[in-house]
Amino acid sequence: MPLWQWIVDIAGGLLLLLVLYGLALVVRRRLLGRHGGTFELSHRVRTDRPGRGWVLGVGRYSGEILEWYRVFSLSPRPKRVWQREQLSYDGRREPMGAEQTSLYPDHLVICCRSDDGEVELAMSGGSLTGFQSWLEARPPGTDWSR
Numbered sequence: 001m002p003l004w005q006w007i008v009d010i011a012g013g014l015l016l017l018l019v020l021y022g023l024a025l026v027v028r029r030r031l032l033g034r035h036g037g038t039f040e041l042s043h044r045v046r047t048d049r050p051g052r053g054w055v056l057g058v059g060r061y062s063g064e065i066l067e068w069y070r071v072f073s074l075s076p077r078p079k080r081v082w083q084r085e086q087l088s089y090d091g092r093r094e095p096m097g098a099e100q101t102s103l104y105p106d107h108l109v110i111c112c113r114s115d116d117g118e119v120e121l122a123m124s125g126g127s128l129t130g131f132q133s134w135l136e137a138r139p140p141g142t143d144w145s146r
Contacts, residue, residue: 025072035062042121047118050097052102065084089112107122107124
């Protein structure tokens, strides 16, 4: 078989793998959204350089926890999990510099504290309202001084 046919076969195989990967991402997103409570949520995983380290993702409320899934991962498990009782809202700000191109349009950067330290998330204004409601809906007997 000539070399050009090998190249066409390899290119076709790579294209097929790319289409299957995209289809798997769509199916995974549908399965995550099946139980409701999902929204676009970016998380800053590295804070060593200003404005860098953001990873696009999907957030999902599951009872007392907030689960975060990477957008371009096929893993059915969340990459990060935050307990409601260990998370407190510190404030919000507009994305600055490189963050404006790294995040979804019209998203706000949310600063939170957890037992593990500072957590930076990015979400839309409507999702922020839901996030604040979720945080405030702690069960009776919760320490509200956090």
